[in-house]
Amino acid sequence: MRPFFIDTDTASDDAVALIIALRHPDIDVVGIGVVAGNVPLPQAVQNALYTRELCERTDVPVYAGEAAPLVIPLHTAQNVHGQDGMGDIGLPLSGRTPDPGDGVDAILQASHDHAGELTLVTLGPLTNLARALERDPSLTSRLPRTVIMGAVA
Numbered sequence: 001m002r003p004f005f006i007d008t009d010t011a012s013d014d015a016v017a018l019i020i021a022l023r024h025p026d027i028d029v030v031g032i033g034v035v036a037g038n039v040p041l042p043q044a045v046q047n048a049l050y051t052r053e054l055c056e057r058t059d060v061p062v063y064a065g066e067a068a069p070l071v072i073p074l075h076t077a078q079n080v081h082g083q084d085g086m087g088d089i090g091l092p093l094s095g096r097t098p099d100p101g102d103g104v105d106a107i108l109q110a111s112h113d114h115a116g117e118l119t120l121v122t123l124g125p126l127t128n129l130a131r132a133l134e135r136d137p138s139l140t141s142r143l144p145r146t147v148i149m150g151a152v153a
Contacts, residue, residue: 002028002119003028003030003110003114003117003118004021004027004028004029004030004118004119004120004121005029005030005031005032005033005106005110005111005119005120006018006032006033007032007033007035007065007103007107007121007123007128007129008032008033008035008048008122008123008124009034009036009037009038009039009044009124010038010044010045010048010051010085010123010124011038011047011080011081011085012082012086012087013038013081013123014038014047014048014123017123018032018051018052018055019054019055022051022055022057022060029057030060030110030113031060031061031062031106031110032052032060032063033063033065033103033104033106033107034048034063035065035103035124035127036067036125036127037124037125038077038078039077039081039084039085040067040074040076041065041067043084043085043093044124045062046093046095046096047085047086047093048062049096049097050086050093050096061101062099063098063101063102063103063105064102064103065102065103065104065106065131066103066104066128066131068127069127070127070130070131103128104128104131104132104135107129108132108136108139111142112142116144117144118143118144119144120145121146121147121149122146122147122149122150123149124149126150
């Protein structure tokens with residue numbers, strides 16, 4: 001199995017990606033980091049925890065990461081994804097607790113635990129990754145593959 005660490009700003013699109021990864025027989029999701037983006041960080045964390053629970057994968061840790069971009073103010077996409085990020089369809093998206101620890105530290109720890117094997121998948125703003133690189137610039141030497149869902153504004 002291929003170890004993946006997924007960093008997400010969990011809204012409906014990211015939830016689908018998480019479901020695919022969490023249920024794929026060849027992927028070992030070793031952790032999920034959450035960053036503010038599509039929705040504010042507390043809601044994104046709840047959405048990731050709900051998705052993990054839905055997939056019956058509570059063994060996969062979910063860590064809260066950065067609550068705001070490094071330089072610019074946070075602008076969410078709640079006008080697209082709904083206030084809860086999941087289409088405002090009434091899902092139970094509150095009351096869950098993330099795993100202890102920080103999403104940035106979790107990326108770094110996973111890169112050490114799976115050095116030379118880990119695929120880092122980023123589905124949202126790259127704030128957690130930027131902070132991880134600030135803390136440990138050698139991170140890239142341990143990541144043979146990084147997959148980024150991104151766009152140029």
